[in-house]
Amino acid sequence: MIANNSYIKIFGTMGLSIGLMVILFLSSEQEVHRNNAFIRRYPPHPITKLYDLDVIHNSYYIAGFDRDLLYLGNRSAPWHLLQVNMRTRDTLPIRLTPSGNGLRYRSIHTSVLPPYFFVMDGTMPFILRGRLGEWKAYAWMEGAAFFDRAVPVDSHLMFIRTISSKTQKSTLGIIKKTTGFQVTLDTTLLEAQIDGIFDVDGTMVLSKETSKLGYVYYYRNQFMTMNLEMKGLHRHRTIDTVETAQISLAEPNLKGDVSMKSLPLFINKATCMSRNLLLIVSDRLGKNESEEMLDEATIVDAYDYLKGSYEYSFYIYDIKKHKVREFAVHEGYLVALLDTQISVYETREPYFDGSILTNNLNIKDYLLASSGRRSKTRTTE
Template identity: 50%
Template sequence: MMLNNVYIKLLGTIVMSIGLMVILFLSSEEQVHRNNAFIRRFPPHPVIKEYDIDLGFNSYYVAGLGKDMVYLGNSTAPLHLLKINLATRDTAHVKLKLSNTDLPFKNVHVQVQPPFFFVLDGSIPYIFRGSTNNWVAGPWMRNEAYFTKSLVLDSNRIYIKTMQNDTRTVTLGLLEKRDHFSVELHPEILQRQIDGVFDVDGIMLTTPDKTRLGYVYFYRNQFMTMDSRLKTLKRQQTIDTVKKARIEIAQLDRSKTSKMKSPPLVVNTKATMYKNFMFIASDRLGKNENREILKVASIIDVYNWSDATYRYSFYLYHMGKEKVHGFSVNDGRLVALIDNALSVYNFREGFVDHTPYGEQENITGQ
């Protein structure tokens, strides 16, 4: 009888422990997604879906976007490009050719800016440039500068993110080729909070006309906008309230290599710029928002960087269980990569021009 009581007590303890763990897990999940300190505005139907195009794979990314043309690169087939006419919905496969394919490529990325296209790998480092007339590229840069991310601005200038040698922190800069190569770093833009590497991680952006550059932090409620020379820096907060990155860093070895101890709190997941608007995707829920929405849609918050205001939010609905893994805006149209498809939306009048929509909320810049 005593043995049975012991088993009953032990079973009860185990059940209580499991129950407590479940409660703590659900509570932590709620904290990750919930922030009752802000309220979103959802006007009726800012974007209206026009059509979907089945791509067959989910490995595509936007490599270039024009008025009626979108170019999609493929992360699993680096020298394959898909060209789509958004007006006619015609698609064409393009095979890129490089003058040298024997290099130790690790992180190839393609960007199209007619009449040129670029094939970039900052880990080698090597950049090819070619013409969109024949899609053949030769060396444009050899071993001049390492970089982790890049955005082509024009035929001779590239916006980069790299590691600064003396401080071992991440910084933004410009790579330019005129009579010779120059690398211009701007360490004042990214503000260190913890380690200057993980805590400043984020998304590099540019407007379609390349006149304005941007950067959105992953782990805090701030983004920056700059002119095309990384000057006239302006900082703006999002509607979220997480001002400091919530990450823990662990050092792996004596070489000072480090990694995150646990998954960080992600405030902003994806972003794009168009005209004076910043579009930021966030999985963080505001007051009175049902967390079930995150299972079926991505939330896009829209800011006007020129007057430091939050404008409105809208949903981009998933296809099946797959989330939006990339989106861009140009010429009053939004294109989103969702699962294996390219989804094309049109903005209703007044939502992506300089005319204010309804009541605005001012977000204090710094």
């Protein structure tokens, strides 16, 4: 009986401790999503919902566009594309065919950049290229460089992220194809704070209209833009105030591999570029923002990276509690993926036509103005 009472006390104490930890975790999560240092502005209706379309599977990702056509790649079926006519809502499955037999691959990603499509696997490594409408992929690059991410810039240029053999850290680079291949890496672009791998993780983006490359860090309030040769670098800050990545790394395992010990604090999530805008998904609430909105919608912040200014924010509403996992802007459309659904919006002027708003503050001045102070400087570099 005494033993039973002891067990009851032990399990009761454990239950109380677990309950306390859960309460602390929930309260910390609420604190994490709140940052009173900035104030967003929400103009009326920068985007207008046109329709939702169910594509059945949640393994689709945005591969690219060609006029009114959206192309979706599929992580579960890497040799398939889904063509979606955004005007008529018609869909067409497409089978991609590699030239030659016996192609080995591990992790394929497809990108559409008219008039071509690219099939890429940086772990093997190879890049195939084919013409839209013909759907047969031919060798474009094989063995020239390993990479973990790649963005086609034009028919002869690829923006990549890889691991530098010199620094053993993540590095941005360019693969240029002329008579042969030229691989150029710049180890100064990604600025390490902790390990140079996890802490510099982020999203690679391209604006075809302005011929600019972009890189947005996941875990800090920073992004950078540069030209197609990775020159003319500009470093910018978002309206959030978290400057240092808040991540915790575990000890290396027997193979020397390192992983995250706990979930990191995401500052910038999904990202896209369009004309002079860089759009970033954030679930960080600013001053006077309702916490209930995070249960209903995804917040998107718009920055004019040519001026270095925060412009405005808007909502993309959830579908059946599912949030935006990826989105893109193309010729008057904003397309968002939410679970198995595609949400298609119409973008409205003047918010997406390059003129945007007048009397903008740059990001540094905006943060100071939000906290009731004034700044004498006008630079965001």
